[in-house]
Structures are given as structure tokens and as C-alpha cells.
Amino acid sequence: MSGAEEFRAGYGRPHGRRIPTPRTFAEDGAPPLPDPGGRGEEPSVPPDLSHDVLKSLLGAWALAACSAAETAAVELHLGDCGGCADEARRLREAVGLLHQPETLDLDPALRTRVLDACLDRRPPRIPVPEWATPYDAETARLDALLQDFGDAEWHAPVLLRWFEHDVQTSRRTTVAGVIAHLLAVDGMIATALGLDDPAADPAGATGPAARTEALWRSTPFPGTRAVRVPWREQSHSLVRTVSFTGGSARGLPVSCGDFRLPLHDAMLDRAFGCWVHAEDIADAVDYPYRPPAPRHLNKMIDLTVRLLPGALAARRRSGRSTPPRTARHLTPAGHPGRTLRLEIEGPAGGNWLIPLDSPAATPSTDLEVAHVALDSLEFCHLAAGHLLPEEAAAGQLGDRTAIRDVLYATASLSRM
Template identity: 60%
Template sequence: MSDATGDSADPARTPWIPAPRQAADDHADLDTPPPAWPSTPERDADEPERHGVEAGAGPGAEPGLGPESYGGEPEPEVPVLSHAVLKSLLGAWALSACSGGETRAVEDHLTACAPCADEALRLRDAVALLHEDRDLDLDPLLRSRVLENCLGRRPARIPVPAWVTPYDAETARLDALLRDIGESEWHAPVRLKWYEENRVVRRKATVAGVIGHLLAVDGLVTAALGLDDPLGTGVPELSPAERTEAFWSGLDRPPNRALRDPWREQSHTLIRTVSFAGRGVADLTVTYKDFALPLRDSLLERAFECWVHADDIANAIAYPYAPPSGAHLHGMIDLAARLLPAALAARRRTGLASPARHLVAAGTPGRSLHLEVEGAGGGHWYIPLDSPAAIGSPDQAVAQVAMDGVEFCQLVAGHISPDEAAAGQDGDREAIRDVLSAAASLSRL
């Protein structure tokens, strides 16, 4: 049986535990000593020297071959002890406090009694922890070394947290699109657009330029995790649009398909790091200069932008591209609905939305708009209108908007204006206009 205590245990004081020959459920037979080796006249005649050497005396023994001839002490007499007594001696044996005969009796017993052997192993490990020079603090790098060793022996599928799967899925779908396109299509023109204040803004780019944009903005997440930033070290705090322009201007040639590998490696590294990090990483803050999101929502936002820009690329090269799965689409819509109250308050501070009508205390129900999203990923949300700290309430709903899920996401992406959104509207027109405009204002480059 191997020693499980590690190198720090004193080998001189670590008792040896012989491996049990077999498990014994009934210990009654263990109280009787094993029978002696059968002796016959023929065996005694054939092996006189063997008997003499083993006994160390007698007429068949050669002089000088007994234990005393080597300068050692005679073997201790092994007492005949019951199972109960032997079991009670295990603690003293683990502490090396038994006499020589008791030690032999215990170790002989351990070769035949599996339960006592297991108990002896646990006691020996406990004794090893009593050494004063043993550090009980775990090595902080132990986890990474164990994982590295395990993956090196047999590559395993890393379990991806459920809140990371939308980003994992959308980056994989976009990468599949990029694998299918030819060299010339990387330079196909892509028209990006988003909503600022009360107007749609447009920007020309290429397929490769869009991948560079995703690479630069995803760098906000990797930097928050302590990973490499594609813009390099010492970069000042920049907005996503500023990071994109800085990345594009820093290239020594126009963006091309060479950006695909670093973008895909960055997404793989991000997913792998978050999967290994544990539960607490979901609440890590990712700062976008003007606002911040917990990592859980930030990766959902990055999945949303990956899908939107993949759709921009697909439209530019006439490539069929489907929306996300219903569950992932629902998460993206839910994130936008949760961000709407703060976006509405920000527009109100700049005079772009109507003033609040009925302020209420934080955490209490207030005047609300019922947002009904239809289709895959749809659901019902109640958006507080007068204060971002209020709670949306169906009892105080003053307006209702019904939209298709994909069309609502196109509005949030700034690809359609509030006036273009084909929404079913009922109730307070001013509240409806403010909420649709706030949804469009969530967009950016």
C-alpha cells in the first residue's frame, strides 16, 4: 500500500501498512492464530538446514546463522490478541507507541482485515498532519496544476456555464460563416448603422473591419479578466467606438482575413477562462467608459452584438443567416428590457424624453409600459416610466407595445428607427414614443 502522506512525513516514524490479503466480514476467525506450516518426516529429512536457519537453534542448525550472529536483537514474541484488542491498538500503532510484539501483531492482523487496514491508513494520515513543519495551506496554483495534468492525460470537454452559452454559440456561428467566404469577400463593403439622439448614424466598413471591431470591443471583457488586450498595455479608458477607431488606425494595412484567427482565439480564451474561474466571476464588473455591466450581462451583450454584426456581414455577401435560438434570443431581449429604465432616465436628463409624471419611492410600483414581445424568445415585461428605481407593475400600466422578437432586437441595435418599428401600440402615445426611442438609444457602433 503506497504512502499517501507526502514527502513531509518523517519516514522513520511512518508505520508501514501491509496490504490486506482479503476483506473479512466476520472477525471471529481472526482471534485464532493461523495454523503452522505442515511438517512431515519427509520434509524434515529433506530440509534440515532450512529448519535450523529459521529456528536459529536446534540440532539441524548451522552455528552462526541465527539472528544473534548479525548483531541484532532477537525477534519479539508475537502475542495472541483478539480482534477487539488489536483494533484498540491501531491509534497507538499509528503513533509508533506499541511494543515490538504488539507492532508485529497489529501488522499481521492488517494483512487479513481490510476494515482495520482502512482505519489504520486514516489514522496514519491524521498523525502525519500533526507534524509542526507541515504547511496546511493549499498551494494557490494547485488547482491549475491539477487541471493541466488532467487535461494533459485525457482532453476533456470543459463545462461552459449556462450564462456563457449565448456568447459561445454566436461566436461559433459567425466563425462558421467566415470559414465559408472567399478571399475577395473579406473586403466586401458592410454598412454599419446605429441610433444617436434622434437620428440613425451610418459608417462604412468591410467584413474584415467588422471582425476587427468585434476583436477590439471584446478586449474590454478580456482586460477585465486580466487577459491580453488587443490594443496593448497602457491603453486609456475608451468607449467601444473609440477602441474600434484606435484599432483600425493602428493597423499597418487594411483589415483582411488575418484578423479571423486572433478574434477566434480571443473568444476561445475568454470562454475557457470564464469556465475555469468558478461562480464568482459572473459578477465581475466590465466597464464601457460611460457605463458598466456585470460580466454575466456583458457576455450576453457581446453575444447580441456578435449576432447583429454577423447579420450585417451576411446581408453584405448574400449569405443566409438565422436569428439566435429562442432561449438565447429571450435572454438578449430580457437584457434590453432591464436596461430600458436607465436609458429612459438618461434621455430625460438631456431633454430627449418627456419629464416624469408620478415619482415614487425606490422599489415600489410605478407607472409602467407593458412590452409584449412575440415569437421565439418572446415574453412580457413591464417597464417603469418615471424612475429607474421603480418596479414595473401590470396594475399601473398606462400603455402597451407588441412587437416581434427579431424586430425588437433590430430596434435595439439601431438598425431601424422608432418610427419604422411596426409595433402594435395602445395607450399613452408619449410613453410609447419615449420607450421605443430609449430602446433604439441602446445601440452604438
């Protein structure tokens, strides 16, 4: 079938319909548009145009951008000219390939949706414990961010920030240095599980900061993409090992430097650290990065809140927190005492009651002396040392001294 015959068979009309004529009225009250065909109807006789002019209109016709009169003239010509009909067909096919520009970035939730769909069809033989899923998700998200980095991104400067002795402290490194830091700190969990620790210091350095400094000194500077492989292999080993235990190891004590956490809390702590430093990296390369899934972020917030009574007590012992005004506020263990209500807003939020005068005291609504409201991300940035307590946009009601102590105690939980 020739191009002209194919067109006459009905192939050639764009999108299967003729372009309507312009309206004879304007919705905004402006003068009506001119009607080339007269009162909204197509002209009964197409204009007499030369072959060259009609050929020049083929591109506009394929894009459905011709007037009604031009469309009629072009389609009449295509029924008689095989060369133009073939060209019109090719242009029509090319137009079909055009689409609105779309982002090349994958939806961070895509991996979770795919895995959920797969697991709905076939449950895993060895499922990941619920308390380890935030760590699994955050390490996978950070690894996805890193996979396309070139040398320039790996050497991009990153400013690590944390709160120490009521002062915001910082340390400059690179993207590769941040991954080395995560490798060093995650190695404390690897040691507790009896796994190989690729960041072990021969001199026996312990604690997140000391282990990180030792690893930075032992590797060439600036760091390179080579650090990604041991970090990702270590994160896979941690998730795989805790999955094989069937969750029975959740109470295993993990040394975190100057304090210990049970394994399930240590994994949550490392998920939080992974997300915070992923944001540091994303900021350094000017790339957007979304917060964790609300159900995972809620677990991280809950861990932070559970650590606050101990942080308040440590600040009192060091003299950086206001002591109770009278002896009657020294609450014995197991007894109700002064309480602050912490309200975290957002899909990952909730309400928590925090005992103010003793980690072993029982929080009580009857003895509630203050109420603080914070956005979930703002609370997390405060706990990460990225936000000063004075800068926290907190809704505050009640005892201002208690509120200040809790905000500073939250910031004191941060570390390198």
C-alpha cells in the same frame, strides 16, 4: 457469369419492377392517354426492333422512362446480348448515383445538436456557464460563416448602423473591419478578466467606438483575413476562462465605456453584438443567416429590457424624453409607479413590465398606462439601431407619449 446470364438471373430489371403502362383515364377530365398495349395490359409480343434501336433505348430503360412495349423489347434483348447487358448494368449503377441537388450549407443548429448528443453521453469536466453559452454559440456561428471567405468577401463593404442622439448614424468599413471591431470591443471583457488584450491602444482609448477607431488606425487598410485568428483565439480564451471560474466571476464588473455591466450581462451583450454584426456581414456578401436559438435570443431580449429603465432616465436627464406631467409621477425608489407592458412575440418572446418614471421604481399592473407588442426580431433590430422607432410595426395601446419614449430608449441602447 456473362452479362446476358447475369441479366437473366434477375439483375437487369430496373428497381426490381416493370414500368406500368399509362392510365386509360385522366384525373383532370381530359381525354384518356393512349394505351400502347391495349386496355392497360403489356403487349403479348414485344415490338421487333433492330439492335441499334434497342441499344439506343438502354439509357431510357435505365431511367425507367421506356414504355411498357419498349421495356419488354429491351429486356428480351438483354437476355441474349452480353454487350448490351453489360452496358445496361453500368447505366443502372450510374442511375443509382443520381439524387436531388442538396444545399452544401450546414444547418446552423448542427453544432448544437452534435454537442448536446456528446454531452448527454459524457458530461464535460468543466462546463460552460449557462450565461456564457449564447456568446460561445454566436462566435462559433460567425466563425463558421467566415471560414470559406476569399479575399473578395473579406474586402466586401459593410455599413455599420446605430442610433445616436435620436438620429441613425452609420459608418462604412469592410468584413475584416467588422471582425476587428468585435476584437476591440470583446477586449474590454478580456481586460476585466486579466487576459491579454490584442486590441489594446497604447494611447489608452476606452469605450467601444474609441477602441475600434484606434485599432482601425493602427492596422493596414484594407484589413485582411489575418484578423480572424486573434479574434477567434480571444473568444475561445473568454469562454475558457469564465468556465474555469465555475461561474463565480459572473458579477465581475466590466467597463463598457460610459457604463458598467456585470460579467454575465457583458457576455450576453457581446453575444448580441456578435449576432448583429454577423448579420451585417451576411448581408454584405448576400448570404442567409439565421437568428440565434430562441433560448439564447430570449436572454438577449431580457437584458435589453432590463437596461431600458436606465436608458429612459438618461434620456430625461438629457432633455430628449418627455418628463412626467405632474410631480405625483416622480416615483420614489421601491414604490410602484407608471408602467408599460412590453409584449415580445415569437418563440423567444415573453411579457415584461417596464417602470417609466424611475429605474428604482417597482412596476405595477395596477398603474399600467401603455401596452406595446413587437416581434422578437424587430425588437432586436430596433435595439441594434437598424430600425427607426417610427418604422417599428408595434401594436400600441394607451399613453402614446410613454410608448414613443420606450421605443426611442430602445434604439438609444445601440452603439457602434
